[in-house]
Amino acid sequence: xxxxxxxxxxxxxxxxxxxxxxxxxxxxxxxxxxxxxxxxxxxxxxxxxxxxxxxxxxxxxxxxxxxxxxxxxxxxxxxxxxxxxxxxxxxxxxxxxxxxxxxxxxxxxxxxxxxxxxxxxxxxxxxxxxxxxxxxxxxxxxxxxxxxxxxxxxxxxxxxxxxxxxxxxxxxxxxxxxxxxxxxxxxxxxxxxxxxxxxxxxxxxxxxxxxxxxxxxxxxxxxxxxxxxxxxxxxxxxxxxxxxxxxxxxxxxxxxxxxxxxxxxxxxxxxxxxxxxxxxxxxxxxxxxxxxxxxxxxxxxxxxxxxxxxxxxxxxxxxxxxxxxxxxxxxxxxxxxxxxxxxxxxxxxxxxxxxxxxxxxxxxxxxxxxxxxxxxxxxxxxxxxxxxxxxxxxxxxxxxxxxxxxxxxxxxxxxxxxxxxxxxxxxxxxxxxxxxxxxxxxxxxxxxxxxxxxxxxxxxxxxxxxxxxxxxxxxxxxxxxxxxxxxxxxxxxxxxxxxxxxxxxxxxxxxxxxxxxxxxxxxxxxxxxxxxxxxxxxxxxxxxxxxxxxxxxxxxxxxxxxxxxxxxxxxxxxxxxxxxxxxxxxxxxxxxxxxxxxxxxxxxxxxxxxxxxxxxxxxxxxxxxxxxxxxxxxxxxxxxxxxxxxxxxxxxxxxxxxxxxxxxxxxxxxxxxxxxxxxxx
Numbered sequence: 001x002x003x004x005x006x007x008x009x010x011x012x013x014x015x016x017x018x019x020x021x022x023x024x025x026x027x028x029x030x031x032x033x034x035x036x037x038x039x040x041x042x043x044x045x046x047x048x049x050x051x052x053x054x055x056x057x058x059x060x061x062x063x064x065x066x067x068x069x070x071x072x073x074x075x076x077x078x079x080x081x082x083x084x085x086x087x088x089x090x091x092x093x094x095x096x097x098x099x100x101x102x103x104x105x106x107x108x109x110x111x112x113x114x115x116x117x118x119x120x121x122x123x124x125x126x127x128x129x130x131x132x133x134x135x136x137x138x139x140x141x142x143x144x145x146x147x148x149x150x151x152x153x154x155x156x157x158x159x160x161x162x163x164x165x166x167x168x169x170x171x172x173x174x175x176x177x178x179x180x181x182x183x184x185x186x187x188x189x190x191x192x193x194x195x196x197x198x199x200x201x202x203x204x205x206x207x208x209x210x211x212x213x214x215x216x217x218x219x220x221x222x223x224x225x226x227x228x229x230x231x232x233x234x235x236x237x238x239x240x241x242x243x244x245x246x247x248x249x250x251x252x253x254x255x256x257x258x259x260x261x262x263x264x265x266x267x268x269x270x271x272x273x274x275x276x277x278x279x280x281x282x283x284x285x286x287x288x289x290x291x292x293x294x295x296x297x298x299x300x301x302x303x304x305x306x307x308x309x310x311x312x313x314x315x316x317x318x319x320x321x322x323x324x325x326x327x328x329x330x331x332x333x334x335x336x337x338x339x340x341x342x343x344x345x346x347x348x349x350x351x352x353x354x355x356x357x358x359x360x361x362x363x364x365x366x367x368x369x370x371x372x373x374x375x376x377x378x379x380x381x382x383x384x385x386x387x388x389x390x391x392x393x394x395x396x397x398x399x400x401x402x403x404x405x406x407x408x409x410x411x412x413x414x415x416x417x418x419x420x421x422x423x424x425x426x427x428x429x430x431x432x433x434x435x436x437x438x439x440x441x442x443x444x445x446x447x448x449x450x451x452x453x454x455x456x457x458x459x460x461x462x463x464x465x466x467x468x469x470x471x472x473x474x475x476x477x478x479x480x481x482x483x484x485x486x487x488x489x490x491x492x493x494x495x496x497x498x499x500x501x502x503x504x505x506x507x508x509x510x511x512x513x514x515x516x517x518x519x520x521x522x523x524x525x526x527x528x529x530x531x532x533x534x535x536x537x538x539x540x541x542x543x544x545x546x547x548x549x550x551x552x553x554x555x556x557x558x559x560x561x562x563x564x565x566x567x568x569x570x571x572x573x574x575x576x577x578x579x580x581x582x583x584x585x586x587x588x589x590x591x592x593x594x595x596x597x598x599x600x601x602x603x604x605x606x607x608x609x610x611x612x613x614x615x616x617x618x619x620x621x622x623x624x625x626x627x628x629x630x631x632x633x634x635x636x637x638x639x640x641x642x643x644x645x646x647x648x649x650x651x652x653x654x655x656x657x658x659x660x661x662x663x664x665x666x667x668x669x670x671x672x673x674x675x676x677x678x679x680x681x
Contacts, residue, residue: 434478
């Protein structure tokens with residue numbers, strides 16, 4: 001039944017085509033061989049019976065459930081009757097004419113395509129041709145010749161034998177690929193148990209802290225400082241776990257590419273950080289297992305590759321070591337040493353060891369020692385990972401004593417690593433935002449040299465782009481901006497918050513700079529002079545350094561406490577809350593309930609910045625801004641930041657057209673409000 005079901009499942013997608021071909025072919029060729037190219041013998045009733053037999057397959061969706069289990073049997077009966085039986089019978093009845101010899105040859109090809117199992121196909125061919133001979137013998141009163149054209153028999157045999165061999169080979173390769181995909185998927189699922197287990201543990205802790213719905217604390221519940229700290233730590237750890245899990249899935253799935261590991265996310269990593277993180281985040285069965293692992297980083301080093309993939313390798317080695325720990329005293333030692341052409345990570349355990357004749361096979365696909373729950377893909381994939389890093393992995397072992405894996409990494413500055421980088425750079429895309437030719441020339445030269453894609457636009461053009469138009473690998477922004485430039489930058493930063501690109505900001509350390517957008521985008525600060533003098537190393541770092549471990553961001557601009565801010569809003573509560581937040585920063589704050597009051601205030605007070613609501617009675621914010629800009633008063637050029645709950649493109653355009661310098665969207669977080677004010681004063 002398993003064999004029959006497999007044949008039927010393989011053929012099921014093409015059954016509708018088989019029904020159409022048979023339902024039309026049998027009657028049409030009756031007309032052709034009867035009237036257009038008359039043959040010696042035809043049988044309309046046999047053709048009609050074959051049409052009915054094939055037609056039943058077209059009704060398979062309507063077969064009652066209790067009878068569906070017999071569909072594979074019926075399919076083989078239908079193929080037997082309509083292909084080898086019918087065509088061999090007709091060839092015999094037409095005395096092996098050329099037309100029917102070729103027709104029987106065609107039926108062989110169809111038979112091979114529709115029944116991919118060689119054994120079943122041979123049985124069908126032998127049984128049905130014998131039955132066809134008996135039917136022809138009785139239909140012709142014994143006048144039929146079983147072999148009227150012996151020269152055709154070798155051709156038939158050749159077609160059946162080699163057609164089956166070729167088709168069987170293709171089918172075997174296809175099934176092997178499916179098996180690989182299934183096994184690899186199972187391996188991914190197994191590896192995902194680690195981050196999912198960590199998340200489960202985190203939520204269990206949260207559940208122990210937060211009261212349940214049946215608790216007496218239905219309306220309010222106060223958490224102490226320790227509980228808040230625990231919850232925040234759990235949230236941070238959970239976010240990291242989710243991120244690691246997603247990256248693991250992406251990397252492992254994209255690595256099924258002709259036995260090659262995807263290198264698209266490769267960058268520089270510190271070995272000690274990755275090793276330590278892998279050992280600490282491994283899903284141990286109990287706390288005592290962690291104490292069995294000892295780390296000794298004698299020589300720390302940078303390597304070029306993926307931290308997630310190296311963690312996968314270490315996870316796999318730890319898992320295998322515990323699986324083969326044996327009954328004797330057990331421990332795992334992880335160490336690093338410097339070698340002439342790189343560094344070696346040694347992973348040694350005191351488990352049962354590996355027989356010498358088996359070591360040469362352990363890195364092969366699907367090789368397994370027979371332990372349950374294994375697929376023979378772990379060490380094979382580890383080998384592919386190390387090869388993708390430009391390194392190697394090898395194993396030494398003494399049975400019943402120890403096993404040691406040596407993971408060799410090339411020097412970060414080696415030709416191997418540079419070769420990997422050069423290949424990756426060809427697929428990179430870089431966007432330069434700015435106007436200075438000297439900065440752009442460096443990039444243009446490198447784009448021609450390394451064949452990466454380069455685009456250059458001004459800050460004004462960047463402000464007009466949509467969020468989806470910043471999909472680059474690297475975005476470099478020239479930080480030499482005046483006040484108008486920073487107004488444009490504040491519009492760009494929100495759009496950059498949606499890109500996965502690395503963002504580099506060129507600045508002069510001697511000048512006061514603005515880092516407002518850094519709250520929304522991970523930014524790499526680059527000294528302009530360093531960019532110009534050592535561009536090759538700067539570009540290499542921007543493309544391939546690990547930004548997740550970059551230096552702590554420098555402080556934001558401080559607010560000048562001697563400045564005055566005017567808040568114009570008809571909402572009294574919002575004015576009061578905003579005033580309190582700014583006054584705590586040491587600012588002098590004035591308030592106005594509409595644009596008309598604001599104009600009067602400006603006549604009497606010196607104001608350094610206006611926060612202007614858009615929609616207000618008496619005189620709205622846009623109209624008030626227009627009057628301020630068109631006046632000849634001392635306050636005509638004072639910076640005005642629109643304070644609006646509507647950030648639609650139409651409103652943003654109006655804000656700019658009426659003379660506002662920038663805008664904030666309500667409700668505004670405290671940090672964003674303070675940074676925006678600091679930007680303008």
